[in-house]
Amino acid sequence: xxxxxxxxxxxxxxxxxxxxxxxxxxxxxxxxxxxxxxxxxxxxxxxxxxxxxxxxxxxxxxxxxxxxxxxxxxxxxxxxxxxxxxxxxxxxxxxxxxxxxxxxxxxxxxxxxxxxxxxxxxxxxxxxxx
Amino acid sequence: xxxxxxxxxxxxxxxxxxxxxxxxxxxxxxxxxxxxxxxxxxxxxxxxxxxxxxxxxxxxxxxxxxxxxxxxxxxxxxxxxxxxxxxxxxxxxxxxxxxxxxxxxxxxxxxxxxxxxxxxxxxxxxxxxxxxxxxxxxxxxxxxxxxxxxxxxxxxxxxxxxxxxxxxxxxxxxxxxxxxxxxxxxxxxxxxxxxxxxxxxxxxxxxxxxxxxxxxxxxxxxxxxxxxxxxxxxxxxxxxxxxxxxxxxxxxxxxxxxxxxxxxxxxxxxxxxxxxxxxxxxxxxxxxxxxxxxxxxxxxxxxxxxxxxxxxxxxxxxxxxxxxxxxxxxxxxxxxxxxxxxxxxxxx
Numbered sequence: 001x002x003x004x005x006x007x008x009x010x011x012x013x014x015x016x017x018x019x020x021x022x023x024x025x026x027x028x029x030x031x032x033x034x035x036x037x038x039x040x041x042x043x044x045x046x047x048x049x050x051x052x053x054x055x056x057x058x059x060x061x062x063x064x065x066x067x068x069x070x071x072x073x074x075x076x077x078x079x080x081x082x083x084x085x086x087x088x089x090x091x092x093x094x095x096x097x098x099x100x101x102x103x104x105x106x107x108x109x110x111x112x113x114x115x116x117x118x119x120x121x122x123x124x125x126x127x128x129x130x
Numbered sequence: 131x132x133x134x135x136x137x138x139x140x141x142x143x144x145x146x147x148x149x150x151x152x153x154x155x156x157x158x159x160x161x162x163x164x165x166x167x168x169x170x171x172x173x174x175x176x177x178x179x180x181x182x183x184x185x186x187x188x189x190x191x192x193x194x195x196x197x198x199x200x201x202x203x204x205x206x207x208x209x210x211x212x213x214x215x216x217x218x219x220x221x222x223x224x225x226x227x228x229x230x231x232x233x234x235x236x237x238x239x240x241x242x243x244x245x246x247x248x249x250x251x252x253x254x255x256x257x258x259x260x261x262x263x264x265x266x267x268x269x270x271x272x273x274x275x276x277x278x279x280x281x282x283x284x285x286x287x288x289x290x291x292x293x294x295x296x297x298x299x300x301x302x303x304x305x306x307x308x309x310x311x312x313x314x315x316x317x318x319x320x321x322x323x324x325x326x327x328x329x330x331x332x333x334x335x336x337x338x339x340x341x342x343x344x345x346x347x348x349x350x351x352x353x354x355x356x357x358x359x360x361x362x363x364x365x366x367x368x369x370x371x372x373x374x375x376x377x378x379x380x381x382x383x384x385x386x387x388x389x390x391x392x393x394x395x396x397x398x399x400x401x402x403x404x405x406x407x408x409x410x411x412x413x414x415x416x417x418x419x420x421x422x423x424x425x426x427x428x429x430x431x432x433x434x435x436x437x438x439x440x441x442x443x444x445x446x447x448x449x450x451x452x453x454x455x456x457x458x459x460x461x462x463x464x465x466x467x468x469x470x471x472x473x474x475x476x477x478x
Contacts (some may be wrong), residue, residue, distance in 0.1 A: 006375040015226040020384070091176060093143050093460075109185040109226055121213055123181065123222060127459075 004120045014042070015125035019085065020044030022080070028085050050082035051057050052130055053101040060096055079105050079127055092126040104130035133301035134435065135197065136292035136444070138190025139407040139451040140183045140269075141394065144173040145459050153279045154464045162282055167368020170396025171285035173462055174225045174271045176470055179337055180209045181219045183288035183400075185226045185268040190225065190448035191265065191290040194299070202229040202292070203261025204252055207242025207397045210317070211271045212237050213455035223267065229254045234261070241315060242364055243425025244268065245289065245399035250305060250431055252294045257302075264293045270398035275323035276473060283367055285395025289403035299444055300410065300435040303418070304351045309429030310340035316427070331366075331426065340364065340374050340422045343430035347420070351434060355379035359417035362388035362405035364397045368461040380420075387412050393455055399425075406435075408451040 012018040015071045020032035024041040030049060035042055058077035059066075068074070075091040077099070091099065092110060105127040114121045147170045152159035163169060174183070178359050185390040192199055205224040212219045220235030238244040238251075245268015252264030269288030274280025314335035317324035327335075340363055348354065356360075361380045363371040368391050375385045388405030397404055409419055417437040424430045468474050 011225060015222075016228055092175065095460075109182050109189075110140065111179060111182060112177070121179075121181075123226070 007120060007122045010124075014112070014122075015109070017048050017049035017125065019049050020045045028083065030085055030087070035058050049087065052104070052106045053079035053081035053087070053127075054098070055079045055091070055101055055105055055127070056103060057088065058091060060099075075099055076108050077127055078107070090126045091128070093128045098129070106130040131299065132253060132293060133298040133303050134410075135263065135294040135297055136191035136195025136290055137299070137407050137410055138192075138194065138290045138448050140190070140288045140405055140456055141404075141451070141454040142172050142174045142178055143193055143285050143458060143460050144182070144462055144470065145170045146173050146462045146464070148461070150464050150467070151282055152410060164318055165369075166279075166282060167392055168282055168395065169392050170461075172226040172285060172287055172397070173467055174286040178286070179213045179215055179271055180207065180211050180269045180288070181222045183271070183286065184223045184269045184290065187267055187269065187288040187290035188223060188227055188267055191292045191299050192461070193301070194310035194444040194447045195263075195290070195292045195294070195297075195397050196444070196447075197263060197294070199228040200232070200262045202227065202233060202265050204234040204264040205229055205267075206235065206248035206252055206265070207237055207267045207269060208240070208246070208248040209240035209269050210241055210244065210398055211273075212239070213265045217350055225466040228266075229265070237470050240429065241425035241427050242270075242366070242396070242398045242401055243423040243429055243431055245403045246421075246423035246431040246433070247425075248306070249291055249293075249403070249433070251368065252291070253302060253305070256293045256295060262294065266291050266293070268399035270400055272396070272468040273323055273471060278323070280324070280326065283391075283396040285397050287394060287397035287400040287404050289400050289407050290404065297440060298438050299440045302438050303434035303436050304347050305431065305433045306343060306346045306350060307348060307429060307431050308339050310339070312339075312426075312428035314426045314428055326426070332370075333348070335426060335428050336364070336366065336370055337374055337377065337426050339430040340424050344420065344422050346379050347432040347434060353418070353434065355384070357418055358384060359413060360387055360409045361385050361420040361422075362402050363422050364408060364430075364473060365381050365389065365391035365401045365405060366424075368392045390451070390455060404451060410437070410441060411445055411450040411452065413437045413441060415441060
């Protein structure tokens with residue numbers, strides 16, 4: 001379970017999909033980076049990722065890591081968003097039989113995890129069928 | 131002139147039928163269906179709560195309004211199922227929308243009318259010139275005690291409204307409140323399920339306050355029931371809104387567009403606000419809409435809205451409420467529903 005401070009540091013990405021676009025070569029870094037891996041530039045302009053995409057691949061997690069045991073089985077996928085960025089997230093609200101490469105998805109705001117009944121709740125994005 | 135510049139709805143995909151609940155408790159499903167005029171209700175999945183639904187409904191409201199979320203000066207979430215006892219839902223919602231940090235927030239709670247109270251405050255902050263745009267959300271993931279009559283109706287959903295002074299899709303004609311101390315339904319601190327006064331929730335509670343607020347606003351404006359294209363009243367079950375409408379002189383036709391409860395259940399703070407979203411999905415410019423909420427405890431907020439021509443331009447920018455209600459549904463059996471709603475006691 002992430003600590004409250006780790007969760008807090010990730011809020012711009014988890015809540016609002018904030019990324020950095022290299023001002024020289026256009027590379028989009030998500031999460032943002034200090035140095036562009038493509039051209040070495042250190043200047044990025046803030047951009048927001050697209051909220052729709054297409055599923056490139058997926059898997060079903062049946063033996064879940066700590067903190068996600070109650071959610072298993074659940075699907076995790078990588079989708080190429082409309083702006084070309086590839087993103088990994090859970091695929092919610094989708095029967096496993098309906099999972100397929102090429103599935104149109106959109107990002108929806110969901111609970112990601114919670115630190116027991118008394119701890120902080122971590123929110124963020126998941127894919128759902130578009 | 132102030133009013134609504136954007137609206138959005140969110141309804142979870144999962145449903146449970148009245149028969150499925152009745153089967154577990156040995157109850158007579160047909161008599162519940164007939165008595166309450168309910169067929170099924172929405173159920174939030176384990177990763178959904180008042181905050182997640184509020185964010186999604188608000189994003190849709192912002193889409194329809196076409197505004198920069200940084201210009202939202204106040205965010206109010208009204209609910210009786212805020213995920214935290216201490217820590218506002220509004221901070222998460224405002225942060226997810228990109229409205230922070232120049233933004234007021236505090237959570238509202240008033241049984242089923244917390245959403246419309248938030249609407250009243252956000253609208254009036256806009257009218258006072260204190261904020262450019264104000265956002266109010268009515269959202270709930272309410273629980274009825276297992277086997278209680280409320281279990282057949284307590285459901286989940288959210289409706290969000292953005293208020294502003296320009297580019298209105300519906301302008302406010304009037305608003306008023308009717309509120310007394312009436313203990314018809316309550317939940318004490320640390321209690322998981324609410325309690326209610328049975329039939330006491332009817333005449334001295336729901337009917338008295340809705341009729342009080344509706345009569346006040348009609349006499350204040352000089353308008354009469356036939357002047358309205360639509361009316362939406364709080365929907366704790368299927369019967370009450372039609373009965374209170376009839377008592378006030380509204381026809382079934384005026385009410386049924388915003389009457390979602392038979393397939394949705396009672397979304398508490400989201401109830402009449404969600405009904406209004408379905409009406410805005412269908413309304414024509416110049417239509418008048420009467421909206422009266424009800425929250426146990428007890429009180430009603432009444433609003434009269436006049437639809438503007440802008441509605442035609444913005445309504446298709448986000449999903450329509452009826453499409454969310456009738457769309458891709460997943461039906462749950464009681465076991466999965468009990469797991470989703472954390473009704474099953476697990477080892478610590």
